[in-house]
Amino acid sequence: MDSYGHVNNTLYIQYLEEARVAWFERLGIAMNNVPQGPVVLQTLHTYLKPVVHPATVVIELHAGAVGNSSLVVEHRLSTLEDPRTLYGEGHCKLVWIDHGTDKSVPVPDDLRLAMGAGKRS
Structure with missing residues (x-):
């Protein structure tokens, strides 16, 4: 929380990372101790309204573009x-x-299929 009683802006990136990892795990993609996996190239988050503490953050993820070795995960943030x-x-x-x-x-075929299906979380 920052001095205004808002959730600090740096925490949003942590929330998004936690949501992405959980999403990949639900899709059956292992994230720990594996020879291959994702690294973040770019993160863009537009802050539309401050989340005031206390609140339960809800993050909706869905598949964006999937390239040969890259993929985009789009997100929307609301509260419970x-x-x-x-x-x-x-x-x-x-x-x-x-x-x-x-x-x-290359992005693994099983993840490519899941992303192509536009699975949401």
């Missing part, structure tokens, strides 16, 4: 207490890499 209000929105562009070589590799 006020689900009709959009507090923020944006996207995160990820690049799939081989952790041993730090080189980009």
Whole structure:
């Protein structure tokens, strides 16, 4: 919380990361101790309205563009207490890499299928 009683803006990025990891896990994509996985290339979040503490943040994720080795996860942020209000929105562009070589590799087919299906969370 910041001095105005708002959730501090730096926490939003943490919330988004936690939501992405949970989403990948629900899609069956392991995120820990694996030879390949995503790294963040770009994060964009537009703050539309401050979240006032206390509140339960709700993040809706959905698939954006999927390239050869990159993918976009789009997000919308609301609260459980006020689900009709959009507090923020944006996207995160990820690049799939081989952790041993730090080189980009193709997005796994199973994730590509899940992303192509436009699965939401």
